[in-house]
Amino acid sequence: MRQVFLDHQSATPVLPEVFDAMRPYFTEYFGNASSLHQHGLRVRDALKRSRQQMAALIGADSEEEIFFTSDGTESSNLAIKGAAYANERKGKHLVVSATEHPSVMNSVEFLEKQGWTCTRVGVTPQGMIRLDELEAAITPQTVLVAVHHVNHDIGSIQPMREVGRICTAKNVPLYVDCEASAGWLPIDVKEWGAAMVSFSPHRFYGPKGVGVLYRNRKARIVSVIHGGVQEGGRRAGTENIPAIVGGGLAAEVARERLSQRIAQVAPLQKRLWEGLKLKVPYILLNGPEPGPDRIATNLNLSTEFIEGEGQLLLCDMNGIAVASGSSCVSKSLKISHVLGAIGLDHALAQGNIIMTLGEANTEADVDYVVETFAKIATKLRSMSPMWDEFERGVIDSVIAPTGRGKSFSQHAAEVSGKPMH
Amino acid sequence: MSETYTLYNSTVMEHFMNPRNMGDLKDADGVGEVGAAACGDIMKISLKIKDGRIEDARFKTFGCGSAIASSSMATELIKGRTIDEAMSFSNQEVVDALGGLPPVKIHCSVLAEEALKAALEDYVKRNPSAGSKAPATESVSA
Numbered sequence: 001m002r003q004v005f006l007d008h009q010s011a012t013p014v015l016p017e018v019f020d021a022m023r024p025y026f027t028e029y030f031g032n033a034s035s036l037h038q039h040g041l042r043v044r045d046a047l048k049r050s051r052q053q054m055a056a057l058i059g060a061d062s063e064e065e066i067f068f069t070s071d072g073t074e075s076s077n078l079a080i081k082g083a084a085y086a087n088e089r090k091g092k093h094l095v096v097s098a099t100e101h102p103s104v105m106n107s108v109e110f111l112e113k114q115g116w117t118c119t120r121v122g123v124t125p126q127g128m129i130r131l132d133e134l135e136a137a138i139t140p141q142t143v144l145v146a147v148h149h150v151n152h153d154i155g156s157i158q159p160m161r162e163v164g165r166i167c168t169a170k171n172v173p174l175y176v177d178c179e180a181s182a183g184w185l186p187i188d189v190k191e192w193g194a195a196m197v198s199f200s201p202h203r204f205y206g207p208k209g210v211g212v213l214y215r216n217r218k219a220r221i222v223s224v225i226h227g228g229v230q231e232g233g234r235r236a237g238t239e240n241i242p243a244i245v246g247g248g249l250a251a252e253v254a255r256e257r258l259s260q261r262i263a264q265v266a267p268l269q270k271r272l273w274e275g276l277k278l279k280v281p282y283i284l285l286n287g288p289e290p291g292p293d294r295i296a297t298n299l300n301l302s303t304e305f306i307e308g309e310g311q312l313l314l315c316d317m318n319g320i321a322v323a324s325g326s327s328c329v330s331k332s333l334k335i336s337h338v339l340g341a342i343g344l345d346h347a348l349a350q351g352n353i354i355m356t357l358g359e360a361n362t363e364a365d366v367d368y369v370v371e372t373f374a375k376i377a378t379k380l381r382s383m384s385p386m387w388d389e390f391e392r393g394v395i396d397s398v399i400a401p402t403g404r405g406k407s408f409s410q411h412a413a414e415v416s417g418k419p420m421h
Numbered sequence: 422m423s424e425t426y427t428l429y430n431s432t433v434m435e436h437f438m439n440p441r442n443m444g445d446l447k448d449a450d451g452v453g454e455v456g457a458a459a460c461g462d463i464m465k466i467s468l469k470i471k472d473g474r475i476e477d478a479r480f481k482t483f484g485c486g487s488a489i490a491s492s493s494m495a496t497e498l499i500k501g502r503t504i505d506e507a508m509s510f511s512n513q514e515v516v517d518a519l520g521g522l523p524p525v526k527i528h529c530s531v532l533a534e535e536a537l538k539a540a541l542e543d544y545v546k547r548n549p550s551a552g553s554k555a556p557a558t559e560s561v562s563a
Contacts, residue, residue, distance in 0.1 A: 305483065306483065307461075307462065307483055307484050307485055307488075308485075309484075309485035309486055310437075310484070310485055310486055310489060313428065313437065313485075313486045317438065326485075327460045327461055328460055328462070328484065328485035328488075329485070331525050333459050333460040333525065333528075335461075346461060347461070350461045350483075382443070383440065383443050383481055383482060383489060384481060384482070384483045385454060385463055385464070385465040385481035385482070385483055386463060386483045388445070388481060412456045412461060412463060413456075414456075415454050415455055415456040415463060416455065416456030416457060416458040416461075416463075417456075417458065
């Protein structure tokens with residue numbers, strides 16, 4: 001069976017040259033960077049080189065502005081909580097977009113319980129931050145604005161220059177989560193005037209186990225993990241040297257191949273979406289159309305009258321790895337908050353899957369996915385009472401309304417006795 | 422990949438991949454359609470009842486793998502049962518027959534129980550003399 005990995009948003013295979021560069025740091029150069037002998041000093045050099053590679057990827061001035069963490073979640077915790085606590089005396093208000101990653105949303109929720117307040121700025125149906133609302137949300141008490149570069153679910157590329165301009169004008173530090181964009185899109189921390197930027201090499205063919213937080217020298221943060229004085233005292237704990245070395249090389253490769261990578265996946269993204277649109281009736285692309293507003297790796301799809309986990313499982317059984325934002329795949333039984341924030345109908349959010357392309361995908365892969373997914377949709381629809389009820393005119397389609405029947409959500413509320421959340 | 426890993430156990434996966442009794446029944450004697458407010462899944466069970474016994478059962482489900490497997494298993498289990506027996510059907514039977522469900526998916530089996538009971542209620546409504554007692558509606562909520 002053909003194997004097609006379409007979940008590059010979750011992980012990418014480590015490049016062979018990256019793996020080769022990491023290997024000696026497990027066995028030969030195993031020293032701890034805090035040690036003062038030869039073994040420690042040698043890996044300190046490796047740490048510095050990786051910081052330079054990371055800084056170069058995002059246009060940072062100096063490697064001294066790069067901090068290593070364990071992953072993207074830790075980076076956003078450090079950025080949000082670190083900035084909030086460091087600026088507590090200035091004010092206790094934060095501003096975030098409503099579609100940030102859970103590591104941002106949940107850090108903010110934690111702070112709200114500790115006495116901070118937060119304004120969540122809405123997005124357009126395409127997932128773009130509402131700049132007028134952002135500007136209006138910033139008060140003299142605001143100590144941090146967090147807006148991600150590219151949305152992890154629906155691939156919307158945020159207008160970072162404008163966001164940066166607003167934050168600079170209001171003199172509020174800006175934290176940009178670049179987890180979904182780094183290694184794929186150009187990032188220029190100076191152009192955005194970003195105080196902090198985070199990203200993780202495992203999204204661009206580097207290893208898991210290392211996250212990067214860029215912090216402009218002028219931005220104040222305090223540590224949220226306490227212990228030794230690693231990472232300039234901002235992040236205690238032994239550095240994951242092999243991952244840091246591999247991540248640095250992955251960043252260097254990404255910088256060289258940036259435009260090539262996008263040039264490679266953008267036509268596949270178009271082919272995949274065009275193919276699905278043609279072969280699968282009642283399918284919707286969430287977020288912007290493929291083009292300048294959407295990262296070329298991502299497709300977020302809602303297939304009407306069927307549920308997302310079933311789609312994911314049948315894709316998997318056919319060798320196709322995808323993700324889903326449906327409530328059935330989440331342990332909280334809630335749909336993705338991003339789909340909620342763009343105002344997507346609950347029934348469509350239930351039928352959601354996310355496909356993220358990578359370097360190794362081919363046209364033949366895409367054609368296989370289109371053909372297989374069309375069969376999967378047909379199979380699940382044959383099992384779905386909603387499809388049958390749609391065909392009989394009891395309920396209507398949200399994607400292409402026929403004008404007959406009630407809405408799916410209304411029907412679901414009637415049979416469950418409660419409105420859908 | 423040489424080995425296949427699955428999200429659910431092999432029985433659940435088998436019922437998801439090859440569901441039993443999937444579809445609708447022409448001239449069904451009772452039809453129940455219920456939705457789970459928690460997750461948004463919808464399940465429909467149709468019954469053919471003869472001489473106080475469930476002769477045939479079919480399901481249609483809008484939901485995840487475990488919801489489809491639960492409805493497949495529930496329809497298998499209740500075929501041949503009397504109305505009284507079916508009215509005391511519990512979601513635990515589905516869970517046990519499937520060899521267990523992840524804790525967060527137990528509500529899928531509850532939905533199957535509710536769909537079955539809704540179908541029985543529908544039958545009793547259509548045949549007031551048939552039901553000796555009202556269906557037990559209490560169920561373990563997930």
